Amino acid sequence: MNSRLIAAYVIQNSSSDRFREGVDRKRIVDLQNRAWEMDSGLYRYIQHGFSILDYLDSSTMSEKTKQLNEYLNFVTNTVEMQKVLDEVEKALNLVRNEWNQNLEQSNIAIADILGFELEGNWNVYIQHSAIKTGANLSGDILWAHRTDWKNYNTIYLWHEILHSTFGHSNEEHAIIELIADNELRARLNKITYPPFEGHDFLGDFREHLLPDWQKYLKSTPRDIKKFVADHSVTK
Numbered sequence: 001m002n003s004r005l006i007a008a009y010v011i012q013n014s015s016s017d018r019f020r021e022g023v024d025r026k027r028i029v030d031l032q033n034r035a036w037e038m039d040s041g042l043y044r045y046i047q048h049g050f051s052i053l054d055y056l057d058s059s060t061m062s063e064k065t066k067q068l069n070e071y072l073n074f075v076t077n078t079v080e081m082q083k084v085l086d087e088v089e090k091a092l093n094l095v096r097n098e099w100n101q102n103l104e105q106s107n108i109a110i111a112d113i114l115g116f117e118l119e120g121n122w123n124v125y126i127q128h129s130a131i132k133t134g135a136n137l138s139g140d141i142l143w144a145h146r147t148d149w150k151n152y153n154t155i156y157l158w159h160e161i162l163h164s165t166f167g168h169s170n171e172e173h174a175i176i177e178l179i180a181d182n183e184l185r186a187r188l189n190k191i192t193y194p195p196f197e198g199h200d201f202l203g204d205f206r207e208h209l210l211p212d213w214q215k216y217l218k219s220t221p222r223d224i225k226k227f228v229a230d231h232s233v234t235k
């Protein structure tokens, strides 16, 4: 949990399509309103980034950076921010408990599916649950607590972690979904698939991969890197 990151993220995600249906967003909107009233110009800067004119010279850039830092310090010290943080902290504890409960079992399952143990460290930054969140930014993961179905957080954190090991093609993204959203979910939740979980736009890719995927799961020893190499077309 990082309050500067949470504040900046709340400011960046103020359009209504960024909110999740059915999740109380009052604290978020209160903070957005407060931050807007404090300085709407700097608020827009956090939303849209530097203007091209800021790159004219380094003193302009550093002056703007200084202003943005001070602004974020003000925003993170408001009462509204504290209320947002209280909610994020509760969510963080829920995510952490779920993750820890599933850690051993999901570690074994992922290693079994991939054919090797995944090594590495990932920082997970929890955001407010009212904002749609799930991203792996070069190894730093943004996540927000969700309970759409059992073990949702565990499965999608693995999905984000797997983005560090795979490329960006649709095929590789669909393979990540077969591994985490579907096979790991099947093992943890004792269900079968299809029907699939995952992005709608990857549905055809998952369908197309399914027969080979089922063969892959029956084969030993497994090597997901070979499966990826055999099934990657677009980049």
Ligand SMILES: [Zn+2]
Pocket: 159, 163, 173, 176
């Ligand atoms: Zn993904």
